[in-house]
Amino acid sequence: MSIAPTRRTDFSRDWTKHLIILFFILIELFPLYMMFQVSFKDNATFIRQPWLPTNPLTWHWENWSFAFKLILPYIANTVFVAVTGTVASLFLAILGAYFFARHKLPCSGLLWAAFLALMLMPGVVNITPLFMLLKSLKLLNTLWALILIGIAGGQVFSIFVLRNFIEDLPRDLFEAAEMDGASHLQQVFNVVIPMSGPIIGTLAILSFLSMWNDFLMPLIVLRDKELFTLGVGLIYLDGEYVKQWGQIMAAYFVASIPLIVVFLFTMRLFVRGLSAGAIKG
Amino acid sequence: MAATLSQQKLLREWKLYFFVVPSLVMVLVFAYVPAASAVYHSFFEWAGGDTKQLIGFDNFRRAFHDQVLLDSFLTVSILIVFNIFKMVPSILLAVLIHRLKSDRWQYIYRVLLVVPMIVPGLVTLFIWKFFFDPNLGVLNGLLDFTGLKSVLVSLDHFFHWNIFYANVPIGWLSQPELILPSLFVWGFPWIGAVGVLIFLAGLQSIGQDVYEAAELDGIGPIGKFIYIELPLILTQLRLMLVLLIVATLGGYGLQLQLLNEYGGPGGRGMVPGLWMYNRAFYAGEFGYACAIGMILFVFILLLTFVNNRYVRIEK
Numbered sequence: 304m305s306i307a308p309t310r311r312t313d314f315s316r317d318w319t320k321h322l323i324i325l326f327f328i329l330i331e332l333f334p335l336y337m338m339f340q341v342s343f344k345d346n347a348t349f350i351r352q353p354w355l356p357t358n359p360l361t362w363h364w365e366n367w368s369f370a371f372k373l374i375l376p377y378i379a380n381t382v383f384v385a386v387t388g389t390v391a392s393l394f395l396a397i398l399g400a401y402f403f404a405r406h407k408l409p410c411s412g413l414l415w416a417a418f419l420a421l422m423l424m425p426g427v428v429n430i431t432p433l434f435m436l437l438k439s440l441k442l443l444n445t446l447w448a449l450i451l452i453g454i455a456g457g458q459v460f461s462i463f464v465l466r467n468f469i470e471d472l473p474r475d476l477f478e479a480a481e482m483d484g485a486s487h488l489q490q491v492f493n494v495v496i497p498m499s500g501p502i503i504g505t506l507a508i509l510s511f512l513s514m515w516n517d518f519l520m521p522l523i524v525l526r527d528k529e530l531f532t533l534g535v536g537l538i539y540l541d542g543e544y545v546k547q548w549g550q551i552m553a554a555y556f557v558a559s560i561p562l563i564v565v566f567l568f569t570m571r572l573f574v575r576g577l578s579a580g581a582i583k584g
Numbered sequence: 585m586a587a588t589l590s591q592q593k594l595l596r597e598w599k600l601y602f603f604v605v606p607s608l609v610m611v612l613v614f615a616y617v618p619a620a621s622a623v624y625h626s627f628f629e630w631a632g633g634d635t636k637q638l639i640g641f642d643n644f645r646r647a648f649h650d651q652v653l654l655d656s657f658l659t660v661s662i663l664i665v666f667n668i669f670k671m672v673p674s675i676l677l678a679v680l681i682h683r684l685k686s687d688r689w690q691y692i693y694r695v696l697l698v699v700p701m702i703v704p705g706l707v708t709l710f711i712w713k714f715f716f717d718p719n720l721g722v723l724n725g726l727l728d729f730t731g732l733k734s735v736l737v738s739l740d741h742f743f744h745w746n747i748f749y750a751n752v753p754i755g756w757l758s759q760p761e762l763i764l765p766s767l768f769v770w771g772f773p774w775i776g777a778v779g780v781l782i783f784l785a786g787l788q789s790i791g792q793d794v795y796e797a798a799e800l801d802g803i804g805p806i807g808k809f810i811y812i813e814l815p816l817i818l819t820q821l822r823l824m825l826v827l828l829i830v831a832t833l834g835g836y837g838l839q840l841q842l843l844n845e846y847g848g849p850g851g852r853g854m855v856p857g858l859w860m861y862n863r864a865f866y867a868g869e870f871g872y873a874c875a876i877g878m879i880l881f882v883f884i885l886l887l888t889f890v891n892n893r894y895v896r897i898e899k
Contacts, residue, residue, distance in 0.1 A: 417616075555703075
């Protein structure tokens with residue numbers, strides 16, 4: 304049975320569906336197209352020809368060099384926050400989940416309830432007292448404030464998912480490790496982490512995305528321009544009075560590059576992580 | 585027996601408690617302490633400094649007579665209705681993608697859907713802000729180009745809205761009457777990648793044979809949706825609905841960035857979360873902001889309970 308003919312008939316039978324889907328997706332991608340083509344124009348060119356890309360020979364590459372110079376420090380800060388936060392958050396969550404999954408110790412039910420209750424608490428209403436807490440801890444205007452909040456914010460969800468996962472791992476593995484005299488920490492490193500690669504990857508992407516995209520917290524925490532993360536940096540750029548759209552669009556594009564790179568390498572995890580993430584809350 | 589067992593266990597395994605302590609400390613300090621502090625400070629007049637004054641329920645009494653807050657609840661209800669409507673394209677798209685015969689194309693479309701998500705949300709938001717720009721924006725350009733602008737102008741003449749005029753660029757984000765319509769248009773065509781992926785996950789269990797059987801029975805495309813697809817995504821639909829309502833109710837980032845800290849001209853885009861933020865960080869009324877936060881919290885908690893009671897989500 305040849306594959307090509309069936310594919311062709313499939314396509315011709317479904318062409319209305321393909322058309323509608325493509326229509327939606329093209330509109331969805333339109334902002335990205337605008338971002339890309341405007342990033343090579345100066346304001347005069349843009350007003351003359353807003354829709355179509357100009358001749359590549361006349362592209363204004365200086366927009367991009369401006370964008371790189373402006374955005375790279377922000378990216379560095381954001382990478383620092385998001386990577387440190389994600390790694391620390393997941394490490395703590397794995398330890399916590401291991402505690403709940405492996406043994407039922409006194410008070411573990413109570414502790415579990417303490418974690419679960421947080422699922423009911425909407426984060427947004429905490430922002431005012433959180434600001435005052437950071438102020439009294441002298442963490443305002445530091446990147447550590449963002450990292451700590453990121454770690455704390457990710458705990459409940461990650462522990463919830465990981466606990467179920469670790470409980471489903473075969474008991475024999477742990478028992479065999481115990482026979483060999485492995486401590487709990489060794490069991491975490493040699494049994495749990497190697498066995499739960501995909502789920503940790505998924506959780507890592509979710510946690511990374513939420514820290515990467517956050518701008519409300521950085522906006523109230525950070526004051527110095529040197530510490531700005533992407534979110535605050537972009538807001539700052541938006542506040543400029545005379546707007547050079549080409550420069551701004553180039554800056555937006557540069558701001559998106561790190562995630563594009565992450566996406567290219569982890570496409571499958573990304574697609575699965577996003578659907579899993581929203582299912583679990 | 586269970587008690588002695590756990591006592592024995594405790595002697596042997598007490599070190600295991602150290603595993604949960606770090607997360608517990610993080611959660612206590614950065615979630616429970618602020619929450620308790622919010623409850624406590626909602627009874628104070630507090631500018632954020634060392635001096636605060638206990639004023640009992642005055643903050644709450646003030647909130648119930650605060651016209652801005654009351655209006656903001658109306659606005660957020662309208663936004664919730666908007667957002668529920670905006671789920672329709674995602675459902676439609678998920679069903680269409682699922683009905684494709686080719687798995688290959690299904691995967692390609694799935695990846696294409698995720699692509700806009702790799703652009704930071706803030707960038708998408710600012711690009712839309714740029715689309716709304718009266719002079720350079722894409723939206724006005726599109727309306728001029730397609731001639732829809734003249735339709736809007738003649739509608740305006742007919743209904744006496746006094747919003748659209750020929751030769752005057754439409755100020756989407758600067759005219760009070762247009763704030764809500766702009767918030768509606770925002771993000772067109774309203775495809776939520778996460779939503780589509782979730783609906784697709786729900787649809788996965790329908791095999792091609794079910795469709796073929798339906799076709800033999802002479803059931804049309806709409807019938808298939810009502811009898812086959814809708815029942816299967818009902819769980820996901822309800823889940824999305826709850827998440828969406830809770831997120832809209834508490835959210836204010838969009839309004840803060842697209843409009844400003846006062847919800848745009850005439851405060852038409854003011855939502856409760858934004859008013860809380862405004863009071864805390866622009867007016868320095870931290871006590872009052874905590875009280876608004878508490879009111880919002882009660883609403884969200886209520887919704888969560890309704891959700892747990894009437895919406896069962898299997899894992």
